[in-house]
Amino acid sequence: MDDHIKIGDVAPRVQYQADGVQTAFPYPFPIFGPEDLEVRLDGLPLAAGFVVTNAGASEGGSVVFDAPPRAGARVTLRRDLIVARTTDFQPNGVLRARSLNDELDYQVAVLQEVKEGLGNALHLDPSELGGTTTLPPRAARANRLLGFDSLGDIATFGRDEGLMTLGFPGAVPRTVEDKLAERLSARDFGATGDGATDDGPALQAAMTAAVASGRMLEIGEGTFRSARPLVLPGAAAGLLMRGTILYAGPAGQAALTLGDGGAANNQGKRYLGLAVLRAVQSDWSSEADIGIRILNIDACQVEVRRAERFTIGVQLAGDARGCEDSELRYGRIIDNRIGLDLRTLTASAWMNSLRHHGGHFACSSATNPGLARFGVRLSAAPGAYTLHNTHLFVGPAFELQRQGTPGTVDAIPFLLEVDGRGLTATGIRMEACSPYVARHTGGFSDARYEVAYVGTYGYLGCAVQYQGATRAGGTVMPLHQAAAAIGSPRLVAAAENIRTLAFRQSISVSDGIGFDQMAVLSGNPSGPPSTLNGFCFAGLNLFTLNADDVGIPTSRALAFVVDCSGCKEFFIAAEGTGLRPMAMQFDGAEAVLGAGSPVLFSNMNAVMQGPPSYWWEGNADLDSLTGGLMLNRLQRVTLSADAQYAAIGVRGSSAAAVLRSLRLYTSALHAPRLLFGGSRAWGKREYTASDTGWTVPALAAGATATYDVTLPGVRQGDFVRAGFAQSSGFQNGGVVFHAAVGGTAGTNQVRVTAQNISGGSITLGAGTLFVRAVKPRL
Known part of the structure; x- marks a missing residue:
């Protein structure tokens, strides 16, 4: 540089508090080279991430960070020169003023740093003379506290004397007893x-x-x-x-x-x-x-x-x-x-x-x-x-x-x-x-x-x-x-589309409706009944068959009937609106159980309807909201230990109740039997019978013969068919069999007609007559 550097009376240290935006921080004191400036961030020295400008200028320069220090960070800039003689004046050589000035400037700069360092050191006030400021020997100060005596001279004390302050910023002076009492010990009290x-x-x-x-x-x-x-x-x-x-x-x-x-x-x-x-x-x-x-x-x-x-x-x-x-x-x-x-x-x-x-x-x-x-x-x-x-x-x-x-x-x-x-x-x-x-x-x-x-x-x-x-x-x-x-729960029974399971079932009432594999229950059965077979109807009226679902009135329930002798825990899942879970229980003799054998549901209270219906039902609809949540959607049904058989399903809670599908589950540990058909009247759409008592008489060409077969459950409007089998010698092409509901007794009977359609006489004799009736879908 053209002008010689000047060392002014400026402290070789400056500090700033960053605002998170500023990147350039000036230093007002001169330095000889960029390496002479120490940069610290929150007390920690930095080696990179910044550029030092204007080294060698009397007025100082700036430190420019690559990225702004975080807001609140403390930025310290300090001149830190190497204390060493790097030049020498030669005997009889030319003593140039610039070289001499450089050496003197460097010495002044180093002395400024020494002065600043002494200012931060522990020392006596300039007005004080004399006194002892030398530490006692190591053995004399070992395991003791350092302090000052009544004259202000350095002295050592026992740990139980005076106040102590830990070597941390902001430490509060306190006695040793106070320090040790930060956590109390029961032994301190005897x-x-x-x-x-x-x-x-x-x-x-x-x-x-x-x-x-x-x-x-x-x-x-x-x-x-x-x-x-x-x-x-x-x-x-x-x-x-x-x-x-x-x-x-x-x-x-x-x-x-x-x-x-x-x-x-x-x-x-x-x-x-x-x-x-x-x-x-x-x-x-x-x-x-x-x-x-x-x-x-x-x-x-x-x-x-x-x-x-x-x-x-x-x-x-x-x-x-x-x-x-x-x-x-x-x-x-x-x-x-x-x-x-x-x-x-x-x-x-x-x-x-x-x-x-x-x-x-x-x-x-x-x-x-x-x-x-x-x-x-x-x-x-x-x-x-x-x-x-x-x-x-x-x-x-x-x-x-x-x-x-x-x-x-x-x-x-x-x-x-x-x-x-x-x-x-x-x-x-x-x-x-x-x-x-x-x-x-x-x-x-x-x-x-x-x-x-x-x-x-x-x-x-x-x-x-x-x-x-x-x-x-x-x-x-x-x-x-x-x-x-x-x-994974086990599926016991499913009515995936309840509407497709409806069929005409007029056993109980002339306009009754039944459902495959399911029993129909009445809220007001006459009598009332006392057993499982009496409460579970094959079909009843008052259901509304919509295009894609079934309306269930408050007086009706649809249920699966299960053998619960080995399993008391079931789950109901239903799709529809206005439906309440229900369960009716029976003992080993199939006698109905009353209020002394409670049923429990998982997210609602159970209410016993009492005679004549005798079923337990939930006190809320399955699609109702609890705190905005459909907590009732899946219901656990826990049966009484007395129950050996149970009808589990849903009933309508209002005139607008609609059922679309219904499923019944249990734990995978169990596979309870589902009761329908066979000896049970409900859930059965197809009826069959066989009879070996008809010996078909000799039939002339075009002649017919009739025979009445008892088929419990068959009613007018059912689809019926008949077949005849002999052990041997049956003339298959000559005689046809027709069947129709009705006979001498009418109800529960099918009349079978054998007709000779050949051109000659046929004698069939004894054989087995098979009759099948199917309830029509609705």
Whole structure:
């Protein structure tokens, strides 16, 4: 450059805060070359991604980034020269002013950097003289804190003296005791953990301190015996346990309560490693005898290592609010009547969206052997909110000891006493349990149990037991069977196009209509009947046969009749409008069953119509909307254990009811028999009979002979045909047989006419006469 660089009194450092748009940042101090400028972004040096301009200019230049630094980023530009002599003046050589100026400029620039560095260093104020600023020897300062004495000189202190500040930006000065007390330890309050000393007062004092300070409490290794119930209110940050609480306090109380009752929010807490053991096995007489009680959790993490020997091992409870959106993990939940209880206590509480992982829910064979026991219970206090929903259980194991084969006490993994919907349990292990994975006693819907293993010394099943329930809300997937088959339901019966199945059936009424393979039921049968054959009609009137569907009045139902002796679970799928699911049940003698043998539907309540119809029906239409969703479209139908035969189908709920198609399914484990035709009057369009009592007389040319055949069910208008067979000697071409409905008795008879159409006399003699009648399609 023509002009010599000038080193002004400008600090060799400048900082900016990026706005996300600007790319060029000026530096007001001179540099000799681009390599002399250090560029940092948020304190980190950059080696590329920018260009340095105007190196060698007295007024400085700019740094131009390839892309704008993000908004808020700190940009630091600093001159950083190499401290080294790179030139030398030769003896007797020419001393040029420019060379000398360059050397002096470089030295001034380096001194500016040294001055700036010293300004950022720890040093005494210029007004201070003397004092000790040298660090003590290594041995003298080891394991001690560095500070200043009363004269302001450097000194060292013990860790329990004065304040300390960690080496992080913004660290708050505090005592060592305060630092160590960030997490409280039960031993800080006198708890021994020796299993013999009553640590209850010390543990409660620690919990009270954790609440007052809002800190996490730690209960370390050991066995902490407590003769009193312990409570850690929700104001504490949480609880970490590595040891075990041995509860030796009064019966009928919760050994450990976490969180508050009322409206206090137990939110975002961590309760880890919880372990409570009752010193003496509970007799299960009081449900207030609880191991760990957790109140009103929301977005919490809970880990229960063990809860043993109580009536209820672990209870999640909600009162003025509820429990939701939390992750829970379980270990040994042993020798409790109810391992885990999810319970609402008031009408304003809830129990929703909880994810449960693992857990070994087990009982010893000698523990209260005459009493029922359950792994997980969903419950509500009287008058409390019952609509529990969305619980996920992953990999729970149940070994509940049903006491003998077959079991003599109830030992059932899940007990659902509430309404609500949405429980999914996957990877369930059942060992020595009852042949039920769940018992439902309320109106719970949409519960799915995926059973991975059943060990009962011979597979006894893992069904859902409905005991006083109002909904058939459970589905079981036993994975020890072929999974693909279990996942695909079996079609029992299908009326893919109900309109094409209608035919004239005047057995019951003169203008009756029947349907292939289906029974017609009346809402007001005369009598009333008392048996299956009396209630299931072959055909009735009042149906409307439209071009592509069938109108069903409120007084009629169409049903498939099944042998349900080995299968009690069916599914109805229907297309149409204004249709309600229905089911009628019969015992092994085909006598009708009444209100004492309830039928359950999955997404609606069942209503018993009582005499004279005796059928159960849903309280909503299959095509009705629930919250804008067609939850009723596919209905599970769960029959009573008393039922051996059942008619399952739909009835019209209004004058505008229309049916287009109807299907009946069941689990792939079963293939129930469909009843129609044969000895049953319904669902049969074709009638046949054979008769060996006619010896056709000798027929002259053109002569005829008649014979009447009894064919129950045949009526005028039916299509009838006749055939005649002899063991030998039949003159096939000479005699023809005609058939028509009617005879001497008229009803249930077909008259057969044999006509000789040959030119000579024919004698047929004895043979077998076959008659066939077909009801006309409508």
